[in-house]
Amino acid sequence: MPDDMSLDPLRPGQLLARGICRHLASHDFACLEEFIPAPGLRVDVMALGPKGEIWIVECKSSRADFTSDRKWEGYLEFCDRYFWGVDEAFPSELLPLESGLILADAYDAEIVRMPEADKLAPARRKAMTARFARHAARRLQGLRDPGAIFSI
């Protein structure tokens, strides 16, 4: 397998991501978990909408998980809208108000705060969409045909 795709057990953040991806699918967004927008960065959920919109959701399972995150502002330049995904127990007052907010559990989620869109430049959107496409297809191939050898 090219990267960690094991389904069980899922960590708390991965369970939130699962519920968020289910919910975003109901909004006609296709989601990819643990997407790498650029070397050294890894986002919990990247979602691609029916009009090509790109959303990023970072899942935080605890206060410490949020306060130790030094990278999230680097994700803003790779999406039209940026969200935090947390559960009901999370102290959401910690989160920047300009970010979006999604309340989630492992089974579903709800968009509580929709952030303003900060639209990507066309060249960046094109590059991110192609990267998303290639990453998703390779992971899928890895699951369908474990005998194939390739790198992400």
Place this chain on the structure above:
Amino acid sequence: MPDDMSLDPLRPGQLLARGICRHLASHDFACLEEFIPAPGLRVDVMALGPKGEIWIVECKSSRADFTSDRKWEGYLEFCDRYFWGVDEAFPSELLPLESGLILADAYDAEIVRMPEADKLAPARRKAMTARFARHAARRLQGLRDPGAIFSI
């Protein structure tokens, strides 16, 4: 499951597609099998290259499989290069010379004839890349999280 993703048993054409996808991965192409470029059309392999190139490969397991195909010319407008994927027993002299030719088995393949590129218009390329991305991600989600409910 949103569509037929069963791994076993694979039909002859699907086995060729598997070998072709393995080979194209070695050329840094990400592949998606049974991709629907537009309603009513379904191509055996769509491959997305490192520079955004879009290739389509139709797999033919027999002469009858080829001669009964009434749709293939409709696929040309959705790719930069179009290939036939066949095994060594296939009478390749039947195939149009302007198409590409890939000789395959279930485990690997070889590009025997590289066709001229007929480049997609930018808007078509953008739409196809996004469609590929969303389709691949949804199939992946269907495999990773069978509890999710969504349509392709």
